[in-house]
Each structure stands twice: as C-alpha cells, then as structure tokens.
Amino acid sequence: MKTDTLFKRAFNDALLLTSRLRDGDPIPSETTLAAELGVSRTTVRKILQTLTEEGVVAGAGRSRFARASAGEVLPFPEAETVPTSVQVEKQFMEWMLRGDAKAGALINELDLARQFKVATTVIREFLNSFQRFGLIERRPSGGWVLQGFTHSFALELFEIREMFELRSAREFSSLPESSPLWHELRRLRQEHLDLLGEIETRFQDFSDLDSRFHRLVNTAVPNRFIDGFFDIITLIFHYHYQWNKQDERERNEVAIREHLAYIDALLSQSRSAVASACRKHLASARQTLIRSTSDAAAG
Amino acid sequence: MKTDTLFKRAFNDALLLTSRLRDGDPIPSETTLAAELGVSRTTVRKILQTLTEEGVVAGAGRSRFARASAGEVLPFPEAETVPTSVQVEKQFMEWMLRGDAKAGALINELDLARQFKVATTVIREFLNSFQRFGLIERRPSGGWVLQGFTHSFALELFEIREMFELRSAREFSSLPESSPLWHELRRLRQEHLDLLGEIETRFQDFSDLDSRFHRLVNTAVPNRFIDGFFDIITLIFHYHYQWNKQDERERNEVAIREHLAYIDALLSQSRSAVASACRKHLASARQTLIRSTSDAAAG
DNA sequence: CCCGTGTTTCTTATGTACAAAAAACTTCTA
DNA sequence: TAGAAGTTTTTTGTACATAAGAAACACGGG
Known part of the structure; x- marks a missing residue:
C-alpha cells in the first residue's frame, strides 16, 4: 500500500495555517488550499475531513469556518511526514x-x-x-x-568538479552587465559577510550558503549534465557536513573567506583572477573531503 | 515470473558447442560449461537436461557424451534470447x-x-x-x-563531450613510452586504414570502431564520471547510427579521416596538434548529430 | 583430499493487487 | 457563468507472491 506521508505532511502544514485563524474565520477554498499546501485537491479534501472530525473546522461544502474553541490537535509525528x-x-x-x-x-x-x-x-x-x-x-x-566513498571516488569527483566549475565561472564572469545574476551575486556576497560576522554562533548555516553559491555560478549558462553532476556534489556535501564535525567552525570560516575572494574575482571579471580564486577554493574543499574518506592510506 | 532469456541464449550457445563434437565425444564438466557459457551451474544443468531430452546428449552424471545421430535440434528464436x-x-x-x-x-x-x-x-x-x-x-x-532528443540536448551533450575528450586526449598524449596503450592505438590506427580501404562495402563497421577508439582515449586516466558520461554518448550514437542512414558512407569516410588525423596527433604527442585535431573531429560529429535532432529550427 | 555431481538455500526479476494521490469530469450556486 | 464543491477515472507507489538463476553446501569416487 502506498504510504500517506504526503497527507500527513500537508495535514501538519494545514494545522499551522488554521491555528492562525480566529474563531469563525472562513476557510479558503479547496483549490486555494491545494495550491498553498502544494498537493492535489483530493488530499485537501481528506485533510478538511479530518480537521472537521477533530473539530478544528466546522461546516461543510462552501461554508466552512475555523473553530478555535476546539482543544489542541496533535500534528502527526515528524518522522511520519518524510517521504x-x-x-x-x-x-x-x-x-x-x-x-x-x-x-x-x-x-x-x-x-x-x-x-x-x-x-x-x-x-x-x-x-x-x-x-x-x-x-x-x-x-x-x-x-x-x-563502490563506497573512497579516496579515489573523492579524487575523481573533484577532477570533474574543477572542470565544470571553472567553465561555469568563466561563463559567469563574462555575463553582460544587464544580467540579473550580478545582483544575485552581490546579495550572496552580503550574506557571506553577515555570516562571517556571526561565525561563532551561526557557522552551521554555511552548508546551505555554500550550496546556493555554487548553484548560482552554475546557472550562468545551464547544462543538464552539469546540473546532474551538481546533484552528486550536493548529496556528498550534505552528508559530509552532517558527519564530519571536526574543526567545523574553522573550516567554514576559511571557506567563507575563499568564497568572498572568489566572488570578488567574479565581480572584477578578470579571467585569471577568477580561475585562481576558484582553483584555490576547490583545492581546499577537496582536502577537507578527502580527509573523511574511507581508505586506509591518507597520504 | 522471471523471464528465461538467459537460459535460452545459453542453450543456443550450447547447441553450437555440441554441434562441433563428434558422436560419442565426452561432454565437458558442468563447471567448465558454466564458465564457457557465462552462466551458473544451475542453468547448465537445465541445459544438459533439455539437451538430453532432445537426444543430443546421452548418459547422465559423470558420463555424458554427444549423440550426433539425433535429428537437428532447433535453437530458440533469436528474439527470445534478448534480455x-x-x-x-x-x-x-x-x-x-x-x-x-x-x-x-x-x-x-x-x-x-x-x-x-x-x-x-x-x-x-x-x-x-x-x-x-x-x-x-x-x-x-x-x-x-x-525531455526528448532535442537541439539543446545535443548541444549540451557536446559541450561536456568536448571538455572530457580534450582532457582525456591531453592525458593520453602525455603517457610514458612504456604504456601498452600506445600499441593499442597503433593497432586501432591500422584498423582505420583497413576500413578506409574497403569503405564502399564495410562502411557500417565504423560505428563499432568509433566507439572503441573514443573508449581507448578515455582509458588513459580513468574517471568513473567520465566513463558514465561516455555511456550516454555510446547510447545516443548507437541509435543514431541505426536511424540516420542519410549519407552514411560519406559521413563515415570523413570521420575515419578525422580519426586518423587525431590519432597521428596523439602519436606526435604535440599538445596543440592533439587539441586541434580533437576539436575538429568533435565539431563535425556534433554537426551530424544536430542535423537529426527533433527541434523545428535547424539554424 | 581434490574434482565433480547432487541437493538445498538464497537472491533477484517480474507479475499482480490495491490504496494514495492526481487529474478529469460533473454538478451546483451566487 | 465563473468558480467552487462533488464525483469518477487515471495513474502511481508499495506490498507480496513466485519462478529463474546464483551460490552454498554435501557427498562420493578416484
């Protein structure tokens, strides 16, 4: 039987929505809710039915409204909402x-x-x-x-990563002034600066910023095969960040500074500066990754 | 139920083997047969049983021998042996x-x-x-x-292909004299010459040669991601060769000459010569592919 | 005790069943 | 009559059953 994690996730989201309503407030239409929750109307109807049974929603058909008087309804456990x-x-x-x-x-x-x-x-x-x-x-x-997450896996991964990233960085730096991506880049630069200012407490936010930055660089001239490869990078780093907590703050701080140098190189539109900043950053990222590899010899 | 295409393919192969035996010749051991046919002993036993029922093999256990007297046994139809x-x-x-x-x-x-x-x-x-x-x-x-086999698919495919092939060609040309790959390359060069000599009749053999040549270049310094990408190229070209018969002989002849120039550049170990020969070949391969793309505009 | 066959167990490939979710279609009402 | 709810039809995700094939185990003869 198909699991209903989708229903449960959407139900929990719906609970949040209704909790913001006051007693007697009308419930939005099924179509609206479907769009807001990101599910089909079929699922919305199932949610409305359950909410009605729980007493959070009253009425039927076109006249449904919130019931704040009802006791607290427990959301489904987080674990049951994961696909x-x-x-x-x-x-x-x-x-x-x-x-x-x-x-x-x-x-x-x-x-x-x-x-x-x-x-x-x-x-x-x-x-x-x-x-x-x-x-x-x-x-x-x-x-x-x-095959496993081995030394050679990491090396081969980074060989390709460098080829792709250099290519994308080159394309990015030759974008016309008018491109909206320049604005995006400046915004990301500011986010890097902000994070650096609060590095002691927010260093764990880097993982997400890292991914967004590299993704942005890759959007300069899209290529489905590069995008696909980027998924691999994302997967690996996602789990790597979760598992390798050693020197995390220091590593991330270094990486942020490398990103800033890289961003400034992009903004300067100097080919050689871009290439060298990009290479430098990738080299240290590779080092970090390789250290957590599963092979015996570490060099 | 699992299909038995494996059994049927192996059975047909076994028929060929036994047809080479004379009446009374002993049948090799199950283990030997398994190795020769590339299947498990379980499948071999099923084959032996069937052959015995058909009268092509007589005896049992350790003493089995061929029976040429039996009538012709029909192999399974080709179609049923395809996974x-x-x-x-x-x-x-x-x-x-x-x-x-x-x-x-x-x-x-x-x-x-x-x-x-x-x-x-x-x-x-x-x-x-x-x-x-x-x-x-x-x-x-x-x-x-x-997504379909579109214009942009072909363009993106070739952007990556060029990056990878240039990288591999560069690695290949800097292999040490002692590498056995040089010998392989010279042998492939000869095969190209042979094919060129009989191009009028054998032009269809180029597809296979093409694949083997590019695969060889890629083996200089293996990378699993490049190998994976090469599978895509292989698939596309495999079907492309089957579907696009227009000017096939001419196209292949041109490609063979480009390959020869490319091979000679590799043998010369001159970086710039390799890069230019490689680029030239890929450019014409791209042209060919793009022409059979499904988009409306062809430029 | 090695090589070979006989026997048993384990693993995977493929067909079928059924509920969740989406999508299409119908009906109703302001 | 446009948008909303009601209803029906499609399509997909997951479970389970079963045969093909692989692998492991057992045993016997030289």
Whole structure:
C-alpha cells in the first residue's frame, strides 16, 4: 500500500495555517488550499475531513469556518511526514558512511529491506536511481556492488568538479552587465559577510550558503549534465557536513573567506583572477573531503 | 515470473558447442560449461537436461557424451534470447526517436507497459535507470516528463563531450613510452586504414570502431564520471547510427579521416596538434548529430 | 583430499493487487 | 457563468507472491 506521508505532511502544514485563524474565520477554498499546501485537491479534501472530525473546522461544502474553541490537535509525528525515498536515502548513506559495509561488498536487497523496514521494491528502486551517484555499481549478473566513498571516488569527483566549475565561472564572469545574476551575486556576497560576522554562533548555516553559491555560478549558462553532476556534489556535501564535525567552525570560516575572494574575482571579471580564486577554493574543499574518506592510506 | 532469456541464449550457445563434437565425444564438466557459457551451474544443468531430452546428449552424471545421430535440434528464436531490459530500451528509443512523443509530454507508465507488452514494474525500473541519460526527467509530484532528443540536448551533450575528450586526449598524449596503450592505438590506427580501404562495402563497421577508439582515449586516466558520461554518448550514437542512414558512407569516410588525423596527433604527442585535431573531429560529429535532432529550427 | 555431481538455500526479476494521490469530469450556486 | 464543491477515472507507489538463476553446501569416487 502506498504510504500517506504526503497527507500527513500537508495535514501538519494545514494545522499551522488554521491555528492562525480566529474563531469563525472562513476557510479558503479547496483549490486555494491545494495550491498553498502544494498537493492535489483530493488530499485537501481528506485533510478538511479530518480537521472537521477533530473539530478544528466546522461546516461543510462552501461554508466552512475555523473553530478555535476546539482543544489542541496533535500534528502527526515528524518522522511520519518524510517521504519513503528520503528516509531510505538517509539510512543508506548512514549504513555506508558508518562503515557497516566495505568497498567491494555485495549489496543484499532483502537484507537492506529488513534493516530499513521497507519492502524490497523500495530498496530496488532506490538502488536504481542511486546508481548515478557512482557509489554503487550494477553487476552484469544482477545485484549490486558497493563502490563506497573512497579516496579515489573523492579524487575523481573533484577532477570533474574543477572542470565544470571553472567553465561555469568563466561563463559567469563574462555575463553582460544587464544580467540579473550580478545582483544575485552581490546579495550572496552580503550574506557571506553577515555570516562571517556571526561565525561563532551561526557557522552551521554555511552548508546551505555554500550550496546556493555554487548553484548560482552554475546557472550562468545551464547544462543538464552539469546540473546532474551538481546533484552528486550536493548529496556528498550534505552528508559530509552532517558527519564530519571536526574543526567545523574553522573550516567554514576559511571557506567563507575563499568564497568572498572568489566572488570578488567574479565581480572584477578578470579571467585569471577568477580561475585562481576558484582553483584555490576547490583545492581546499577537496582536502577537507578527502580527509573523511574511507581508505586506509591518507597520504 | 522471471523471464528465461538467459537460459535460452545459453542453450543456443550450447547447441553450437555440441554441434562441433563428434558422436560419442565426452561432454565437458558442468563447471567448465558454466564458465564457457557465462552462466551458473544451475542453468547448465537445465541445459544438459533439455539437451538430453532432445537426444543430443546421452548418459547422465559423470558420463555424458554427444549423440550426433539425433535429428537437428532447433535453437530458440533469436528474439527470445534478448534480455527484457534491452528489449525495453530499444522499444523506448524507437518510441521516442520515431517522434511518437514530443518533448515536454508526460510519460504514462501503464500505457508504455501495454504498448511494449511488459509489466509496469519493468517500465518503472527502466525509467529509473534511464533517467541518467538526461532524455527524461522525474516530476516532483511523481511521474515522468519526456525531455526528448532535442537541439539543446545535443548541444549540451557536446559541450561536456568536448571538455572530457580534450582532457582525456591531453592525458593520453602525455603517457610514458612504456604504456601498452600506445600499441593499442597503433593497432586501432591500422584498423582505420583497413576500413578506409574497403569503405564502399564495410562502411557500417565504423560505428563499432568509433566507439572503441573514443573508449581507448578515455582509458588513459580513468574517471568513473567520465566513463558514465561516455555511456550516454555510446547510447545516443548507437541509435543514431541505426536511424540516420542519410549519407552514411560519406559521413563515415570523413570521420575515419578525422580519426586518423587525431590519432597521428596523439602519436606526435604535440599538445596543440592533439587539441586541434580533437576539436575538429568533435565539431563535425556534433554537426551530424544536430542535423537529426527533433527541434523545428535547424539554424 | 581434490574434482565433480547432487541437493538445498538464497537472491533477484517480474507479475499482480490495491490504496494514495492526481487529474478529469460533473454538478451546483451566487 | 465563473468558480467552487462533488464525483469518477487515471495513474502511481508499495506490498507480496513466485519462478529463474546464483551460490552454498554435501557427498562420493578416484
């Protein structure tokens, strides 16, 4: 049976919306709610029905209104609102990065299904779509081999990353003055400065800023294959930030300063300055990543 | 139920093997046969059983021998020996390239399943693994959108291809004298010359040679992401060669000459010569591909 | 005790069933 | 009659069953 995490997430969101209403306020139309919650009308109707049963919403059809008098309605637990695919990805990354499995090991679908408490179908589908990240590989005879987050994986990843980023940075710096991306870039620069000012307390916000900055650079001249590759980078860094807490504040501070130099180079539109700032930043990012790699030798 | 295309393919191969034996010759051991046919012993035993029933093999256990006296045994039809995944890919590419579906169109799993005469599960799995080729895209709300083999697809593909190929060519040309790849390259050069000599009759053999040459260049310094991207190139060209027969002989002849110039540049180990020969070849390959693109405007 | 076959167990590929969610269609009312 | 709710139809996501095929285990003869 299909899970109803979508319904539960939307229900929780709807609870928040209604809690802002006062007793007797009219409820927006189903179509409006659907747009606001980002789901179909079918799901909205299910939510309205449940809210009515709970007494938070009264009336029916075209005349529905909020009932503040009703007792507090408990939202669904956070965990039940996460799509299965996201849960599985998370569990798989933990399983791999925790080192429960070594590079070269065979992946057992049934085993994983039991461990992650999902049907084998879900694991199968996950592995299929996860293949593109290069961390697992299909065997000709069927089944999967774990390639793992190894030293060579990181090196190969960064070789491509450098090619792509240099290309995008070059394109970006030759954008016409009129491009709205310049404004975006200046805004991001300010965000970097702000974060640097509060680095002691907000250093964990860097992960998101990092991703947004590199994404912006890549939008100068879009290419679907570069975008796809960027998804890999994003995935790796997302989990890397979660798992490697060592020297986090220092690392992020250094990275912010490198970003600022990189941004200033872009703004200067000097090709050589852009290339060198970009290379410098990527080199230190690579170093950080490689240190958390699973190989024995670290050089 | 799992299909038995594997068994049928292996059975046909085994028929060929036994047809070379004379009456009374001993049959190799199950393990040996398994290795030769590239399947497990389980499948070999099934084959031996069938062959025995058909009278081509007599005896049992350790003493089995060929029986030439038996009438001709019919192999399974070619079509039944093709793995489902391959069949589906082929049908999907036809469906797309024939123009049965336009870019931006939604993909209906059930529809395709009926059309291709397979279960929805198979389509679903196919779409998932096919995503990496960039010709389809998953919608956030579920379902798939056809991106299609468009003008911009070809342009973006070649932008990356050029980056990767230039990088690999550069690495290749700086390989040490001792590398065995130089020998491989000289052998491929000879194959090109041979093909050029018989171009009138053998021009269709170029597709395979093309793929092998570019693959060789890429093996200089392997990178899993470049390898993955190369799979996309291979897929596209594989079908492109099958569908675009216009000027095929002329196109291939030109390409062979470009390859030869490219190979000679590599052998000369001159960076600038390599870069220019490589660029020149890719430019004409791009032209060819773009002409068979599905967009209205062709420039 | 090694190589080979016989036997059993495990794993994966594929078909079918069914609920969630989306989308399309219909009806109603201000 | 436009927009809203009611209803029906499609489509997708997940579970489960079963046969094909791989792998592991067991045993026997030289």
